[in-house]
Amino acid sequence: MDSEGDETSMKRDTGNLSARQLLALPIIAGESSIEGAAEKIGVTRKTIYEWLKQDFFKRALEEARKEYVESGFRTLRLAAKQAADKIIKHLDCVDEKVSLRAAEDVIEFAKEFISLEDDERRIKDLEERIEQAQAEAGPRK
Numbered sequence: 001m002d003s004e005g006d007e008t009s010m011k012r013d014t015g016n017l018s019a020r021q022l023l024a025l026p027i028i029a030g031e032s033s034i035e036g037a038a039e040k041i042g043v044t045r046k047t048i049y050e051w052l053k054q055d056f057f058k059r060a061l062e063e064a065r066k067e068y069v070e071s072g073f074r075t076l077r078l079a080a081k082q083a084a085d086k087i088i089k090h091l092d093c094v095d096e097k098v099s100l101r102a103a104e105d106v107i108e109f110a111k112e113f114i115s116l117e118d119d120e121r122r123i124k125d126l127e128e129r130i131e132q133a134q135a136e137a138g139p140r141k
Helices: 003-013 021-030 036-043 045-052 057-092 096-137
Strands: none
Touching: 021 036, 021 045, 021 057, 036 045, 045 057, 057 096
16 A cells, blocks of 8 residues: 555544645645646545545535635735726826726626625515515424
């Protein structure tokens, strides 16, 4: 048995992640393929597939993927703020075409934002109605 196999079976018994698995999590979470992740980590695909059979590793990977996506959203939020600042700055541009385009963009974004807020309000209202109807109906048998 190779050292990777020993490590996998030993850690499966304890339910703990190995140092290699901990280092591998963000790489696997950010890679589009197991093959690419295995190459970057320096293990075989088989090793990663063995890790994925372990519930504790799968749970940790799900958390790592969630954090990876959330990190991307945080980055996009920051970039959106910078983009909005740039558009607003161009509202006062001396070039009429540039300021007009910026104004159009602001109006479009505002319309989309208002529409999203309306959708959010409608969804919240529907959820409250469902909860109320379920409460009035009583427990299911």
